[in-house]
Amino acid sequence: MNVSFIGSGNVATHLAALFLKAGHSVNAVYSAHPAHARRLAKKIHAQAVPEISGTLRGDCVIVAVQDDSIPAVVKEIPATDCLVLHTSGAEPLSLLGKKFRNCGVLYPVQTFSMHSPSPESIPFCIEASNTASLAKIKKLARSVSRQVQVMNSKERKNVHLAAVFTNNFSNHLFVIAENILKKKNLKLELLLPLIDETVAKIRLQSPADVQTGPAQRGDEQTMREHLALLGTDRTAKSLYRLFSQSIRERVRRKK
């Protein structure tokens, strides 16, 4: 397939590399920041185009920009029969559907950073405005991933919300843990095997069945001592209390 990108950030960069590797060609890259478009285009041997219309010559154009920039980009794209996709978990297909006959969503359930290698596995949630478009998107997604799921915008939004809990909020817990250790000149490295095991467990059992810790067993004394240790960090204390309460609630409901 012949693909172009509007946007030149993390998502565009990693998807472009992935598609190239799978034998697709990447035609053109457009960005509101021409220097960024040139940088990505150079990396993937594509053409940086100065006008958004330059991205509409292939089979499909992928709008990979921040969620709140999608409406402005949609306005700028001239009327076209080319397949137009966005990559957002949170935004509905209708953002594109009101203007383009052939459109869809290709949402990678992953986190990308500029200087990291592409993740080994990327599930895709896809959706399209019609059968022919869906077939095209399915083919494209399946050429680079074994996990491709067709779902509507409401379902995808739930996946995105769940992804925020698992990725963004877990990472923030690691930030808090790192700070707790730093106070004693200890390193997060000490917890990496535990984190690995936490993740390994939920491949075998539901996380609901492997919950452990002071809150799960109702160890009030340890919880009080932990809160005292958190000292003046009010937000970490509130999180500790709320997690403990939420874990207790589930214990009570299970009984």
Place this chain on the structure above:
Amino acid sequence: MNVSFIGSGNVATHLAALFLKAGHSVNAVYSAHPAHARRLAKKIHAQAVPEISGTLRGDCVIVAVQDDSIPAVVKEIPATDCLVLHTSGAEPLSLLGKKFRNCGVLYPVQTFSMHSPSPESIPFCIEASNTASLAKIKKLARSVSRQVQVMNSKERKNVHLAAVFTNNFSNHLFVIAENILKKKNLKLELLLPLIDETVAKIRLQSPADVQTGPAQRGDEQTMREHLALLGTDRTAKSLYRLFSQSIRERVRRKK
């Protein structure tokens, strides 16, 4: 080394298996529940003893019981010069120090479950009442782990608190994510590659440098929509709000 256990739960079971594998001998197992002691003893070809004094014949006895049961066990153990250890992250060495001359702590920074294989990597935080005891514990721990750190009870308590944030609370986030997906008949499997990548990232960079998501970029609309999606789940909503606030606070402090 010749080791005995008081307690026959997850920690005793996994440590006993680990020590045996490293060439140590496990002598005796005592438990307040004799049937549990017999079950573990049978598994590791040790002797289930009916009296706590039966565990004091080797080089070292490991008290691997729930934190709040340690004081009662300490009372029951007769005066001895045998090295007495506990395995708790939260409890101080002084719990043992007031009664035993040779005592220490061997805290495995890991999570164990009854029916899972032993984790591949277990860091140990160790502490002892004197140099000779510390040397013994160090030798024992190093025979089964490459990550052995000597630290005092206060430092260990911080490690335990950080472990609660990374393991217990992360797992609870996975529980919430699974519930969000279940509402749409979707499976947590869809998020496993994202969870893997979240963990892979913090091996390369501090979690503070890889925080992403709606809160990090100040995307108020997505946050409002996520809160609406959480519907009547008040606890999940409170967690969402508190995490977003805490992430925003750190963004502001960095600026």
